[in-house]
Structure formats: structure tokens, C-alpha cells
Amino acid sequence: MLEVEQLVMEYGRFRAVDRCTLTVEKGHITGLIGPNGAGKTTLFNMIAGAITPTSGRIRYLGEEITGLPADKRFHRGLVRTFQIPHEFHRLTVLENLMMVPGRQAGESLLANWFAWGKVAQDEREIEARAHETLDFLELGHVADEKAGNLSGGQKKLLELGRTMMTDAKLVLLDEPAAGVNRTLLRKLEEKIAILNRERGYTFILIEHDMEMIEKLCHPVICMAEGRVLIEGDFKTVRSDPRVLEAYLGETVGDAA
Numbered sequence: 343m344l345e346v347e348q349l350v351m352e353y354g355r356f357r358a359v360d361r362c363t364l365t366v367e368k369g370h371i372t373g374l375i376g377p378n379g380a381g382k383t384t385l386f387n388m389i390a391g392a393i394t395p396t397s398g399r400i401r402y403l404g405e406e407i408t409g410l411p412a413d414k415r416f417h418r419g420l421v422r423t424f425q426i427p428h429e430f431h432r433l434t435v436l437e438n439l440m441m442v443p444g445r446q447a448g449e450s451l452l453a454n455w456f457a458w459g460k461v462a463q464d465e466r467e468i469e470a471r472a473h474e475t476l477d478f479l480e481l482g483h484v485a486d487e488k489a490g491n492l493s494g495g496q497k498k499l500l501e502l503g504r505t506m507m508t509d510a511k512l513v514l515l516d517e518p519a520a521g522v523n524r525t526l527l528r529k530l531e532e533k534i535a536i537l538n539r540e541r542g543y544t545f546i547l548i549e550h551d552m553e554m555i556e557k558l559c560h561p562v563i564c565m566a567e568g569r570v571l572i573e574g575d576f577k578t579v580r581s582d583p584r585v586l587e588a589y590l591g592e593t594v595g596d597a598a
């Protein structure tokens with residue numbers, strides 16, 4: 343589904359990502375781990391189109407997308423969430439979801455004048471989808487709450503919900519577990535697993551929470567100093583001496 347080939351991102355003389363090559367298979371939840379500063383988020387930013395690689399290639403669904411703008415990737419189903427949630431904090435939870443699709447007729451001034459029936463119908467459909475999404479995430483009770491008032495975990499669920507308002511195919515999740523309490527964490531894991539199993543989403547998951555990686559991810563890719571160190575099942579990767587060394591003597595489970 344995704345092929346990253348010899349990807350490089352340089353900031354001045356510093357290589358944040360250094361000839362990174364990896365493949366993501368459709369239908370899998372691929373875990374991306376590695377110590378702080380390994381280049382994981384920088385890699386995500388290049389895959390999502392937020393930054394342009396210094397060199398290398400990215401192919402998605404068989405097509406080269408290296409120079410494609412982020413919004414075009416988004417409309418092809420390549421979407422991401424952020425380490426720090428990007429909600430519109432003064433809008434309600436429901437409004438946050440309704441903001442997402444961005445292709446409804448109401449966005450055009452002309453359509454508002456001449457095709458108001460279509461605009462109204464689009465809006466009703468989007469609202470229904472937003473309610474379904476909130477029900478799925480068990481956030482229905484906070485639909486009218488300002489998003490800024492949600493807990494850290496609820497904001498992470500809302501981020502996941504925003505991907506569900508699109509026809510997402512490949513979802514990049516950047517540290518969904520960070521700042522989330524244990525109860526909501528289990529819920530988040532369950533929802534990711536259902537979206538993968540029943541709705542066919544493919545995920546790449548950056549995470550320091552090794553329990554989550556072990557439960558959800560196969561395969562697991564470990565990066566260090568901008569490069570891919572090893573790829574394999576969780577147990578193999580976790581016990582590889584290069585991985586342990588990359589985490590500077592910590593056990594992988596303590597690395598967060």
C-alpha cells in the first residue's frame with residue numbers, strides 16, 4: 343500500500359531521516375518505534391505531505407506521491423493524527439467532526455445561492471455521519487461540549503473520529519497513547535482494532551507504549567538515528583540487541 347524508498351530529510355547538515363526504506367502492507371497495523379529523536383514524526387510528516395523530502399521516493403497505492411500536496415493525499419485516503427491533538431477548541435465536538443470532509447457543496451458561495459437544497463442535504467448527511475462516529479467512539483454524551491474541554495484521552499478519540507469522517511484508507515497515528523489514562527487507552531486500542539478488522543483501515547502507529555504496540559501491531563519497525571534498524575514481529579524486534587542499544591541501555595518497555 344505504501345512504499346518509502348531511500349527517503350532523506352535534511353535540516354542544514356543534520357539528517358533527521360537518513361535513507362529510510364520501508365513497505366506497509368494493506369490491512370496491517372504497522373508499529374513504528376524508536377527512541378526520542380529517531381525520525382519517526384519527520385517520516386510521518388513526509389508521508390502525509392507536510393514537508394518535502396530532501397531526496398527519495400514515496401509511492402502510495404501504486405502511484406508516486408512524493409511531490410503531491412498534503413490535501414491531495416488526504417482526499418486519496420491518506421490521513422494522519424497528531425501527537426498533540428489539533429482540535430478546534432472553541433467549536434463543539436460535533437462541529438469538529440463536521441468540519442472535516444471539506445468537499446460539501448456549501449463550501450461554494452454559488453452553491454449556497456443556487457443549489458441550497460443540495461447544500462442542506464449534504465449537511466444532513468455529514469451530521470448523521472458525525473453522530474455515527476461519536477456513537478462508535480462512545481463520545482455521544484459530549485457531542486455539544488466545546489472540544490477544548492475534553493480530557494486528553496477524549497481528544498485522542500476525537501482525532502481518530504476526524505479520520506473516520508473521511509474515506510480513510512491509510513491512517514498515520516502519531517502517539518495515540520500519549521497522555522491518555524488507562525481506561526481510555528483500552529477503548530482507543532479497541533476502536534483502532536475494530537477500524538482495522540471491520541472497516542479495512544490500514545494503520546501506521548508511532549508509539550512509545552509497548553503494551554499497545556504488542557497488542558495491535560504486526561509488523562513492528564524500529565528506527566534509530568533516522569534509519570530503519572529492524573523490522574519483524576514484536577518479540578523479535580524487542581529482543582534485538584541493536585534495538586536495546588538504540589534505547590541506550592533502557593529496556594524497550596521503559597523507553598517511554
Ligand SMILES: Nc1ncnc2c1ncn2[C@@H]1O[C@H](COP(=O)(O)OP(=O)(O)OP(=O)(O)O)[C@@H](O)[C@H]1O
Pocket residue numbers: 353357358376377378379380381382383384385
Ligand atoms: N524542523 C526541524 N528543524 C531541525 N531539526 C528538526 C526539525 N524537526 C525535527 N528535527 C530533528 O530531527 C530529529 C528527529 O525528530 P523527530 O521528531 O522526527 O523524532 P521522533 O522519532 O518522532 O521523536 P519523538 O519520539 O521524541 O517524538 C530530532 O533530532 C529533531 O530535533
